[in-house]
Amino acid sequence: MKNKLLKLSGAAAAAGSIFMAFGWSFFDMMVHCMKNRKQQKKKWFELSQMKVNHPRYKFSKEYEEGKAWCLAQSMQDCYVRSRDGLMLHASYLPAEHPQRFVLLSHGYRGSGFADFAYTARFLHENHCNLLFIDQRCCTESEGDYITFGAKEQYDVQRWAFFISRRNDQKLPIYLYGESMGAAAVLMASGHRLPHMVKGLIADCGFRSMKGQLQDMAVNWFHLNRIELLLFRVNLFCKMLAGFSMKEADTTHAMRTNKRPVLFFHGLKDTYVDPRNTRYNYAICKAPKELVMIPEARHLCSAYEAPELYRKKLLEFFEKYD
Secondary structure, three states: OHHHHHHHHHHHHHHHHHHHHHHHHHHHHHOEOOOOOHHHHHHHHOOHHHHHOOOHHHHHHHHHHHHHHHHHOOOEEEEEEOOOOOEEEEEEEOOOOOOEEEEEEOOOOOOHHHHOOOOHHHHHHOOEEEEEEOOOOOOOOOOOEOOOOOOHHHHHHHHHHHHHHOOOOOOOEEEEEEOHHHHHHHHHOOOOOOOOEEEEEEEOOOOEHHHHHHHHHHHOOOOOOHHHHHHHHHHHHHHHHOOOHHHOEOHHHHHHOOOOEEEEEEOOOOOOOOHHHHHHHHHOOOOEEEEEEOOOOOOOHHHHOHHHHHHHHHHHHHHHO
């Protein structure tokens, strides 16, 4: 009897280990920081979905020129401490005769100089002081986990107050995010922000971490039993990364935010489904505008329709400055 119980216990432990193992693999790939794991990061970027949804796929020249311009600028290093004790970094680029501040919140495993490569110079030449923030676990910011906005929303909030404390001219402030950075900006709008924050710009933002992981698991990896997988991933998020997936959701913020929002999304985006932006736009209670670019993939609206994109940005600033 004792041997039978031991065998059953061993079988149950083995089954439990197998059950959790796949959840760990997905968590490790999607949430765990890869900043110091170059080989794995390289493999990640070999996914075809990542390639066709990157501006380099169609707009390599414009992308590389914009990124080179960012890297050539003399910027000031800035730092804040996150709510959970991480040292976060940003690069500040003042403009001549500034009319506003724009906080630039980059996307998943990205950087400000890359994600805003094509737009940063235009903003700077149109009298915008720019703050390129490095999201936790990216570039020069500390961190071991990417939380899909659950904690990044509070990091954005910290940076907004960082700007306001140094905004002696009382210039308007805008929070501009792309992809995960857009989701973080939208989530941040559900919290207290400086009164000088006049509006939000969200390009290709998703609705929630759960929804985004579900889309990626089904459409990219053709995985089944997604609810069980996400349950396991959420356990690791709670145990190791200190957050729950339900904290990474725009719904509450969009129902309570009062600041104007300018939404962008490309209709051919297969990285973040355009339905995410349509949802965020639909439930947003603040003044809002939705700009969908028919031929654009992920974060390619500014490249695909530059005149329209830039016109909408300037109109938004002029309306709410």
